[in-house]
Amino acid sequence: MKTRVPLVLLGLAALGLPFVLHEVYYQRVAALVVLAAISASAWNLVGGYAGQVSVGHAMFFGSGAYGALLAYTVLGWPPIAGAPFGIAAALLLAVVVGLPTFRLQGHYFSMATIAAAELIAIAVGNWKLVGGAAGLMGPAAPRSIADLSFRSPLPYYYIFLLVLTILLLITARIERSRLGFYLRAIRGGERAARSLGVPAVRTKLAALLVSAGFTALAGSLYAVMIGFVDPESGLGLLVSVQMVIIAALGGAGTLWGPLIGAATLIPLEETTNAFFGGSGTGATFVVYGAIIVLISRFLPGGIAELWQLVRSRRRLRAA
Amino acid sequence: MLLEASGIVKQFGSLRAVDGACLAIDRGEVVGLIGPNGAGKSTFFNCLAGEVRPEAGRIIYKGADITALSPEAHARRGIARTWQVPAVFAEMPVRDNVMVGAFLRHHHAPAARRKAEEVIAFTGLAQQAGAPAGSLGTLGRKRLEIARALATEPELVLLDEALAGLNPTETAAAIELVRSIHAAGITLVIVEHVMAVILSLAQRAVVFHQGKVIAAGPPAAVIEDEAVIEAYLGARFRRRSA
Amino acid sequence: MILVQLVADGLLLGAVYALLSSGLTLIWGMMNVVNFAHGDFVMLAMYIAFVAVTFLHVGPAVFVPLAALMLFGLGVGVYFALIRHVMRGPMLAQILSTFGLGILLRYMVFWVFSANFVSLPNRMAGGVLAIAGLRLQDSRLLAGLMALLLTVGLHLMLTRTAFGSRLLAVAEDRTAAMLVGIRPDAMQALAWGIGAACAGVAGALIALFFYISPLVGDSLVLIAFVTVCLGGFGSIPGALVAGLAIGVIESLSAWFIGAAWQDVVVFALFLLALWLRPQGLMGKA
Ligand SMILES: Nc1ncnc2c1ncn2[C@@H]1O[C@H](COP(=O)(O)OP(=O)(O)O)[C@@H](O)[C@H]1O
Ligand SMILES: [Mg+2]
Numbered sequence: 001m002k003t004r005v006p007l008v009l010l011g012l013a014a015l016g017l018p019f020v021l022h023e024v025y026y027q028r029v030a031a032l033v034v035l036a037a038i039s040a041s042a043w044n045l046v047g048g049y050a051g052q053v054s055v056g057h058a059m060f061f062g063s064g065a066y067g068a069l070l071a072y073t074v075l076g077w078p079p080i081a082g083a084p085f086g087i088a089a090a091l092l093l094a095v096v097v098g099l100p101t102f103r104l105q106g107h108y109f110s111m112a113t114i115a116a117a118e119l120i121a122i123a124v125g126n127w128k129l130v131g132g133a134a135g136l137m138g139p140a141a142p143r144s145i146a147d148l149s150f151r152s153p154l155p156y157y158y159i160f161l162l163v164l165t166i167l168l169l170i171t172a173r174i175e176r177s178r179l180g181f182y183l184r185a186i187r188g189g190e191r192a193a194r195s196l197g198v199p200a201v202r203t204k205l206a207a208l209l210v211s212a213g214f215t216a217l218a219g220s221l222y223a224v225m226i227g228f229v230d231p232e233s234g235l236g237l238l239v240s241v242q243m244v245i246i247a248a249l250g251g252a253g254t255l256w257g258p259l260i261g262a263a264t265l266i267p268l269e270e271t272t273n274a275f276f277g278g279s280g281t282g283a284t285f286v287v288y289g290a291i292i293v294l295i296s297r298f299l300p301g302g303i304a305e306l307w308q309l310v311r312s313r314r315r316l317r318a319a
Numbered sequence: 320m321l322l323e324a325s326g327i328v329k330q331f332g333s334l335r336a337v338d339g340a341c342l343a344i345d346r347g348e349v350v351g352l353i354g355p356n357g358a359g360k361s362t363f364f365n366c367l368a369g370e371v372r373p374e375a376g377r378i379i380y381k382g383a384d385i386t387a388l389s390p391e392a393h394a395r396r397g398i399a400r401t402w403q404v405p406a407v408f409a410e411m412p413v414r415d416n417v418m419v420g421a422f423l424r425h426h427h428a429p430a431a432r433r434k435a436e437e438v439i440a441f442t443g444l445a446q447q448a449g450a451p452a453g454s455l456g457t458l459g460r461k462r463l464e465i466a467r468a469l470a471t472e473p474e475l476v477l478l479d480e481a482l483a484g485l486n487p488t489e490t491a492a493a494i495e496l497v498r499s500i501h502a503a504g505i506t507l508v509i510v511e512h513v514m515a516v517i518l519s520l521a522q523r524a525v526v527f528h529q530g531k532v533i534a535a536g537p538p539a540a541v542i543e544d545e546a547v548i549e550a551y552l553g554a555r556f557r558r559r560s561a
Numbered sequence: 562m563i564l565v566q567l568v569a570d571g572l573l574l575g576a577v578y579a580l581l582s583s584g585l586t587l588i589w590g591m592m593n594v595v596n597f598a599h600g601d602f603v604m605l606a607m608y609i610a611f612v613a614v615t616f617l618h619v620g621p622a623v624f625v626p627l628a629a630l631m632l633f634g635l636g637v638g639v640y641f642a643l644i645r646h647v648m649r650g651p652m653l654a655q656i657l658s659t660f661g662l663g664i665l666l667r668y669m670v671f672w673v674f675s676a677n678f679v680s681l682p683n684r685m686a687g688g689v690l691a692i693a694g695l696r697l698q699d700s701r702l703l704a705g706l707m708a709l710l711l712t713v714g715l716h717l718m719l720t721r722t723a724f725g726s727r728l729l730a731v732a733e734d735r736t737a738a739m740l741v742g743i744r745p746d747a748m749q750a751l752a753w754g755i756g757a758a759c760a761g762v763a764g765a766l767i768a769l770f771f772y773i774s775p776l777v778g779d780s781l782v783l784i785a786f787v788t789v790c791l792g793g794f795g796s797i798p799g800a801l802v803a804g805l806a807i808g809v810i811e812s813l814s815a816w817f818i819g820a821a822w823q824d825v826v827v828f829a830l831f832l833l834a835l836w837l838r839p840q841g842l843m844g845k846a
Contacts, residue, residue, distance in 0.1 A: 053656050100836040106652050107595040111786050112835050118783060119828040126821045178422045178431070185419040188408025195368060195402075197394030197423035197471055237779065241664065244657070252653055282671030282775070285664055292661025296647050300654035 014161055018154050028153040033266045034160035035222060040246035040258035041167050042214035045207045047244060048252035049180065051187025052102070052204060055240050056113030059097070059120050060212040062235035063090040064219025066124070069136040069229055078146035079138050079227075083220035090216035091209055093120075098208045102201050105190070114237070121235035135230025138223065148224050156225045163221065164259070167214050172255055174210075183207055187253065215243075238285070245292055251304025260303050265291070320379075321346045321475060321506055322367070322398075327376035329362050329530075336362040337373065338530030344475070344508060349501055351521030351538060352510045358527040360510045361403050364479050367508070368400040369393035380475075394423060399473035403480045403510075405460035407467075409453030413444055416452050416463055420470030435470055442466040442496060458489050462496070469500065476500065478509040482516055494519060514542065562694060567812045569695055573705030575808020577763055580708035581781065582788035582800040583715055584759025590795015591732040591752045594648060594655060598639075598663035600782025602757050606632055606764025607773045608670055614681050621703065621769065628765035629758045636757025640750045663778070671775035678772045704766035711762060712804075715755070716797040728752060732795070780824055787831040 018027050043057050067086020068079040075082075101112040125133045142149035150156065174180045182203045185193035194200050223229050233239070242265075250261025268291075269284050276283035299305060322344045329337040337359045344350055352360050365371035367378060369390040378386045380396060388396075399420075408416050414435055421434035439448050442462050447455060452463055461481050468476055482493045490513070497520055501507055511517050517524055517538050524538040526547050534544045541547055585599045596602075606628040613624035639662065647658045688699040719725035730738040731748040738745055771777070788807055792799025807827055814826040 047653070051652060053653050055656075055660070100832070104835060107656065108790070108835065110656055111595070111790070112832060115783060115786070115828045115831050118780075119825055119832070122821070122825050122828075126825075176428055178426055178428070181415060181419050181422055181428075181431075184411055184415070185408055188411055188416075189406045191370065191390075192402065192406035192408070193419065194390040195370065195394060195400055196420045196467055197391050198419065199391050241660070244660075248653060248657055282668040282676075285668035286672060289661050289663070289665025289668060292657050293643065293665060294661075296650075296654040296658035296661060297643055300647070300650050 011165075018157060024153060027157060029267060029270050031153045031157040031160055031225070032270075033262045034157060034164050035218060035225070036242065036246055036266050037259045037262035038160060038164050038167060038221070039215050039218040040243045040250075040262055041164065041171060042211045042218065043243035044247045044252060044254075044258050045171065045174070045183070045211040046204070048247055048254070048257065049175075049183040049187065050204055050207050051253070052208075053106075053110045053244070054113040055110050055237075055244060056097070056115075056117035057211075057215050057243050058235045058237065058239035059093055059117040060090040060215035061219035061222070061239055061243075062120070062124070062229070062231075063087070063093060063212075064216030064221075065223040065229040065234040066130060066136065066219075067216070068220040068223040069138055069227075070130065072138055073131075073136055078144070078148065079224045080146070080148050080220065083217060086220050087213050087216040090212040090219075094208045094212035095205070098205050099201070102204045102208075114240070117235065117240060118237065121231045121237075124235060125231040131230065133231060135228060135233070138227030149227070153225075156221075160221060163214075163217060168255065168259075170210065174207075175255060179203065179206060184253070241288075245288065247302075249291065249295055249302055251302030251307075254302075254304045257302055257304045264303065320344070321348075322378065322380045324363075324367060324378045325376055327363060327366050327373045327378070329359075329366060329371055329373050331362075335530050337366065339376070340527070340530060340532050342525060342532065344506060346474075346506055347501075347504065348523060349497075349507045349509065349521050351517035351524040352508060352527060353512070353514075353517055353524055353541075354527030359530040360527050361479055362530075363527065364400065364477050364508075364510065368398060368477055370400075394471055394473075397472075397474035398477070399468035399471045399475070400477040401461070401464035401468055401479055401481050403483075405457070405464050407452040407455070407460050407463050409451065411452055412449055413452050413455070413459075413463055413466075414439065414448045417444075417466050417470045420467040423471045434472075438466050438470045441499070442469070443492075457484050461485070461493070465496065465500075469505075473505065475506045475508070478507065480510050480512065482509075483512055490516065518542075563816070566695055567816050568809055569697060570701065571809030571812030572805055573697070573701045573808070574812060575805035576705040576709040576712070576801075577766055577804075578784055578788055578808055579801040579804025580712045580766075581760055581763035582785045582792070582804050583712050583797050584756035584763070585782075585785045586789045586792065586795055586797060586800045587715075587719075587759070588752055588756040589789060591728065592644075592648060592749055594644060595659065595786075596756065597656065597659040597782065598666060599659075599756075599760055599785055600778030600780075601663040601666040602632055602635065602760035602778070603764035603767065603781050604670065604773075604775060604778035605635070605666055606761040607768040607771075607777065608674065609761075610765040610768040611679055611681060611773050621765070625707070625762055625765045628761040630761075632761025632764075633754040633758040636753040636755070637750050639757070640753035644753065645746065645749075663782075667775050667778065674775065676775060678774045680772050681768055698770060700769040704769050708763060708766055709801075711759070712797065712801050715759065716801075719797065783824070783831075784827060787827055787834075790831060791834055 017030055021027050021030060039061060043054065046052050047054050064083060064086035067089055068082040071077040071082025071085060072079045097116045101109055104112055124130055139147050139149060182198045185198055186200055186203060190200050219234065246261035246265050247258045249265055250259065251257030268287065272284045272287045295302065320343060325341045327337050327340045328335065340363055354360055362371060366373045369388050369392065372387060377384060380398065385393060385396065417435040417438055418431045421431040425431040425434050439445055442465055444462055444466055447459060455463060465481060482490055485493055494516060497507065509520065521538050523535065524541040525532055526534040526541060534541050534547045581603055585596060588594060588596050609628045609631055610624045613619050613627055643658050643662065647654045690697045690699060690702055719728060727743050728748050730743055731745045735745045784807060788800055788803045792803035810830065811823045811827060815823040818826065
């Protein structure tokens, strides 16, 4: 029986973090870390556990973000009330895109997902009804508490933390269940998996549905917090890429990898932004690119692998 | 009759890998499939396992036509297979590899784990159960392939060169393993290059040549057959036996 | 008449697509690695052309070979520093490696040149050729014809020369090639060099008539993917036919549906094609 003590400590640390980080700036970064961890964990179900490297998850994120802000601009509802619509749209997209593309292996799947996401981004950028290239704005000033529009990042931090906790619990559950074994078997070799009775397409689709749903929820939460979305920030290639990098950096196909990745990359991104004077210079993405290349070359299993390496070394020395 | 394949044809471009092959298997049999390299044995296997859909012919299993069914449907109906080139899930531990197979009949993890442990003990992999499958050698991988297949609780197991590349001691142990699988009531079709294996294991040998079955019968009789010697064993065998 | 004009424009553009896709398909067919940075290689070549024209005041006769040479070096370097090590690793690492490289290149250029669109001075090849009622811009004509020539040349080199058969031997069976004394590493490095050089020439030629920006590779690489998938992975004649077809489709859809939607049409066709024939329209199973 594994001890639960570290988990409880981690939970307490997460709850208490804002009391240590007094400055609003740091609290905001903490909220963004948790938000990024949500979408990267969601991506991880398909891209990590099942090894189907989607580079098009922005389409689900964008569904959520646009769903939330369309509920405000079209119906005048609080943005969060649009989340269910965004999630529903993402689930529909997952089926429409997933069924045909899941027959593709390896790189082909990645390319098809990029093409599908770009297609949607271009279409939305040319579609006036959903804001076109200019995008959509949330309520300028909060009309009621339901608008979830707060000055302080703290409420967002705790909302995001709640969602992340639920997602991690679901992932941990999946990891130990038949679905988790089937997903890893598909990553290990789809043909062999099918010969053992793994219904590959159905299994991948199940993972994609959970993944798309939570990615869309992350998108809605993002839109609620930022109050703005346009094709680039909601549906752009870099949105998809960020999920991939965070999961890969922390350790794709592991429970904690995406959280570790987010806790590393987002602060790093903020630091480089601050150092090079805003994200407008592109310096941040140079760092992004360099990190990706270095991980793929030297640490394909991510930080989680490094951790395991250290642990097994120590065990060897102890023995 | 457990399985009956008739008139199976599979074409790769201009090459007819399987050209009207027929095979009937009775419950409880051990059938040896032999033939020179490229004769179409693996492709024929793949047809039986649903991995490859034949262009013509029919496969009847326990009275139902399974020709067009998916590989996973074959597994569900009780046909398991191993791969000529081992296809273990390298990053997963041996135990988890076997559990993937066990999950077919046991939907909950504890039951699947129990089944897996049982099969692991049966196939002699207990020592390596916690190691990643990628760390196994050829012998271990071939055993793991068999273990995974057995974990699906099949009635018919197709072994594609499961004993190839093993040294004599390992081969003897593997023959024992196949015997005990048979003793557990499982029907087997084995593809093998080593004659001795077929002679000691199979009740019936079926000889493939250029996608066709050119001879079938008791192994000892089949290797005496002139056509088989010509096609498969070639001049070398004749020289040696002379 | 407008139809003929559109098709002619499309064919010229398509020839450039064919050349840039040939580089991608060569690497792909040879070692089953997809270079997600291919579009950024093209972008880099466009900036090489831009810098050469702006600071060295040279013409295409200099900057096209220059771009080819520099990109060749980059391709070989990338192979040895990166690809060789990730080729046999997990799929995620393979995809990430070239993806990250692309982002790195893209934003390094962004950093240096900023996001502003630039273009080569119009006098580079600014004339218009009028034949048989068609009006063809000199720049596009030059780019299209040169690309066509080089694509055909590349195909001949692969199929008709000893070097080509050595390359293909490695693609077919690494171990067998090694047994007959071919060094697969050297061949694969050369394939990367040649593949990148194709992107280099294509980029320098596109720069003649297209705007230049750090993100321009984004849509070009997607078009190259479409071309390679439609033409069959590893097939240069396939890339040529598919490239020409896509050029024409783009040109027609830009006219009839609107320029903003031309990429949508191409990507939609791509997804449709992948769905109907996952192994490519002309590829083998
Ligand atoms: N997927 C495939 N595509 C093309 N040709 C194949 C394929 N699989 C097998 N072949 C060819 O079919 C023939 C039979 O192969 P196989 O069934 O593997 O023979 P065996 O197992 O008896 O050695 C061989 O000539 C082989 O090259
Ligand atoms: Mg074989």
